[in-house]
Amino acid sequence: MKIAFATYSKSPDINYGPNVRDDLLASALRRQGIAVDGAPWDDSTVDWSKFDGVVLRTTWNYHLRLHDFIKWMNALKLLGVKVFNAPEVVAWNCSxxxxxxxxxxxxxIPxxxxxxxxxxxxxxxxxxMKRFSVDASRSVVIKPxxxxxxxxxxxxxFKDADKFQAKFEQMVRERDVLLQEFVPEIKTSGEWGLVYLNKVYSHAVLxxxxTGDFRVQHFHGGTVRHGTPSRAVRDFCDNxxxxxxxDLLYARVDVIQRDDGTVLLMEVELIEPTLFFDADSSGHSAxxxxxxxxxxxxx
Incomplete structure (x- = not known):
């Protein structure tokens, strides 16, 4: 058996970087006699028919070429190559x-x-913003x-809403966008990410x-620590x-717990989530x- 970890052309190899550590998963597969290669999804020279399966891992430019990405997944399906997670699930989760x-x-949700x-x-x-009952001290997040x-x-x-109008119009001309109330607890308490393997809870990170930012991704200076979520967070994510x-191979559910105990869903990552294998205290998740x-x- 031979499988590919789908990557992308700017980082074609199996990722060994901070938090990702897909090398741990590759090593666990090789111990079972399964060969593993990194293969960029956007490289037209890759012969995908030589793989028995493809696991989407670091396809970190799919959002810039969504049509091509979905077309590529469907082509794998026609070749008889198993794709994880399934293309129809990925297509739903893309937006x-x-x-x-x-x-x-x-x-x-917010x-x-x-x-x-x-x-x-x-x-x-x-x-x-006014429809969100946003006062002068509050903010809104806008994203594609x-x-x-x-x-x-x-x-x-709120005070910068009129200044942002031109940018807002540009974004709407190019793509569908979401506006969400800003949940300030993300700055003070962080965002929980709960990892599920085969729909069974595995481990969590905070x-x-x-300081001074609201983005938790490590690309933007965010940090990660292993932790145990509250019962309310765990029950919410299980729900x-x-x-x-x-039929999900893997998933990560990202949530924020507000100061009043309310839990809100921020994202469900089913495409190429960082699974934080090195943050698993048991060491068994890979x-x-x-x-x-x-x-x-x-x-």
Missing amino acids: KKYLLELQQKGVA ATRLVSRRTEPVPRFSDI CVSLCAYETHLVP KLAK VMSRLPD TVLADEIAHRLYQ
Whole structure:
């Protein structure tokens, strides 16, 4: 058996970087006799037919070429190559509109408004903020529906709404966008990321933004520490997982717990989530996932 960890052309090899440590997963697979290579999804010279399976791992430019990315996954399916997670699940998870679907199923998210691409006339940014009951001390986060690593994500204070109008109009001309109330606890308490393997809880990390920022990704100076989430966080994330497709190889559920105890869903990462193998206190998560990949390959 031979599988590929799908990467991208700017970083084609299996990632050994901070927090990602996909080398731990690759080593666990090789111990089972499964060969593993890194292969960029956007490299047209790769012969994907030589792989029995493809695990999406560090495809960190898919948001810039979404049509090509989905086309590539569907081509793998036609070749008979197993893809994890499944292409139809990935296509659903590519757009953050899924948050609104989960909200309709009873999952709490920050107050959110979708503004579709090329909406005419483009609404006043300040008017949208007022609908969130935002006062002069509050802010709104605006982000593309298709993005990763806080790409084109902006934190806009109410007082700067009119100044941001031109940028807002530009974004709406190019893409669907989401506006969300800013949850200030992300600066003070951080964001929990709970990792699930085969839909079973594995471990968790607390992601913290650097001083003066709100973005928790390490690309923006964020830091990570292993931790044990509260019972409320764990129950909330278990509930989110129960509302997702059954056949998930891996998932990460990112949430914020407000000071009043309320838990809000920020993201469900089903495409290429950092799984924080090196933050797993048991040290078994890479082996557990390797076992599950092997089981699915041999089915």
